[in-house]
Amino acid sequence: MSHSIPPSDDPPTRHPPDAAVCPPADLRREMACRICRRILNTYFDATGRLRHLHPAARTSYDHDPDPVPSAEVAGVARSCDFCSDRYPVFRLDSGPVQALALGEDDSSVHDFGTTWSACITCTLLAQASKSEALTQRAVTRMEWADPTIAAEAVRAIHAGVVGTLRPGRTLLTDVHWPHTPVTATALPKVRDRLTALLTGPDRMDLLKVRQRRDIAASLQGGRLFAVDDEFTDLACTAATDLPATVLDVEDLPAPHGLLLWANPVVGGVCAASWASTDQGIRIVSYRGVGGSAGVADGLAVQALREQVGWLIPVSHRLLVHGEAITCVDGALAVLAATWLLIAQRTGETVSVAADRSIRKAYERTRRPAPEVRLVRIRGRQATGSRETRRGEAREPQAQRRWISGYWRSQPHGPGRALRKDVYVIAYLRGPADAPIAASTTVRVLAGERRRPKLQ
Ligand SMILES: [Zn+2]
Ligand SMILES: [Zn+2]
Structure with a gap:
């Protein structure tokens, strides 16, 4: 659950973990915003109503949170619960962490739950019990002034997480990283x-x-x-x-x-x-x-x-x-x-x-x-394909062209009594060093035969 609360003048204080009660089922369910797919913070307002808040971000949101269970959101946009990095790697578990926000005439309980998404840097800092370094990183990345009431609240929450951190960590599998080619x-x-x-x-x-x-x-x-x-x-x-x-x-x-x-x-x-x-x-x-x-x-x-x-x-x-x-x-x-x-x-x-x-x-x-x-x-399929478009192969080709494949139901088995769909393969035609024509599709009506398999 995301913990970063927006900068505010309400002075929040953290319950000691031992005093925290197990949150009701509604709070344990991770919620995300249907519009921006971000994981939402949950809390009870002064009237005891369950509310959801966007996680803190450098820029403000152009919409109100539209909460739905995160499991129902395809491609949920997770972020590091400590520093808001967009690519958390592990889920860490802690004791229940809550913050009580006290105003002049009202108060609200922010319940941050027991699970925390963490980027690799914050994972290592939290596991090394470097709570102050976690807060420094968050404050720097969020460009918050420190000391402020908000920074102090974050500091208290980080100390609460680190102080009650459970052993081990769980790999997050729903974070989409930008692609990096591997040779x-x-x-x-x-x-x-x-x-x-x-x-x-x-x-x-x-x-x-x-x-x-x-x-x-x-x-x-x-x-x-x-x-x-x-x-x-x-x-x-x-x-x-x-x-x-x-x-x-x-x-x-x-x-x-x-x-x-x-x-x-x-x-x-x-x-x-x-x-x-x-x-x-x-x-x-x-x-x-x-x-x-x-x-x-x-x-x-x-x-x-x-x-x-x-x-x-x-x-x-x-x-x-x-x-x-x-x-x-x-x-x-x-x-x-x-x-x-x-x-x-x-x-x-x-x-x-x-x-x-x-x-x-x-x-x-x-x-x-x-x-x-x-x-x-292959630059060119040497044998095994016949073309039905006459003359095409003789034209000079400045580009390689896709010759698209097709699916064919092929007999196989004893007495060739069984049918099996076999893909007759697409291939590229043209000089090996020529660029590939982007959208060319030429249908070949007969292609390389796949040897029927005896079973
Ligand atoms: Zn949203
Ligand atoms: Zn982080």
Whole structure:
């Protein structure tokens, strides 16, 4: 729950934590503003009515809070409850913290609850019990005068949180960071950091401990794929009309893997991992953290990389045997399309060595040299496609053009009695160094055949 109260002349005092009562259910429910999606502060006014307030901000709001439960707001705009940073990373827990605002003829109780969103810097300050440093940071960032009554109130609240801080912290998974590209050659390090996060002590609401361990094990034993920007675009395009597709383990480029797209695909998701298990394929999607536009401070970036890494898990699904993926499955549909595009060799998959420093680190710990498979578009599909638009291939091309794919129901199985939707792959035609025509779509009526699979 957000704690920053707006500067005011009411002198608030904090109840000692021991005296605080457990807040009623309404207060424990996190509320957000429907209009600006910010998490709201809750309090009781002088008449005992439950009220909601926008969190403090440098500029004033152009609307009144319109409170709805935060779970009902898509893309809730969290901020650090200590310094208002827009990219909190952890949720910290404390004893109940309340502030009593006493006016001349009225008073109100501001209830700040027991959970606090914190940016990486404030997380580390709070965990190191540096309450005064927390307040200094908040006052500086909010450009508040200090000492003032408001700054003193914040100081008291911070002391209350730090004094009753519970052990541990929970990773926030609903914060959207600006995208930062990760190079293919750094992927082994990204994977290792993710493994450490999954097997580490930080709590995650999304995954159970056992699941985390299994996912970490499959990451370590899996293959690494970096999908370049053109191939990412292609997979996104193919995913938009993906019909119900059932995938088996042999459709995957590897039984276990981590795949990183050059750009976020759906809902900020930029990576996915999968593990083939007895129950089916366990898929986790990830968003990036630490985008350079989000953290201006180099030390904070370094702390984030050490404490969290590059990727945070944001959704999780077990795809049971026979379960279909369709175009409505968001990032999962893009993952399925990417797998199919890799399997059907629309792209080329080339091995690249990891960064030298990463290879050295692997050598030191006697691990085999890590390898990354870079997935990119072929400049031209050499064989296997026939065109029905006569003459087109002979025209000189200053640009590469998308030849769009299409879905085809294909017989397979014993006696070819079963039907399966197969994507006939899109590809790019034109000189490899030519720019890609942005909006060109040419439909090919016959494409490379996928060998029917015997089952
Ligand atoms: Zn609002
Ligand atoms: Zn902060």
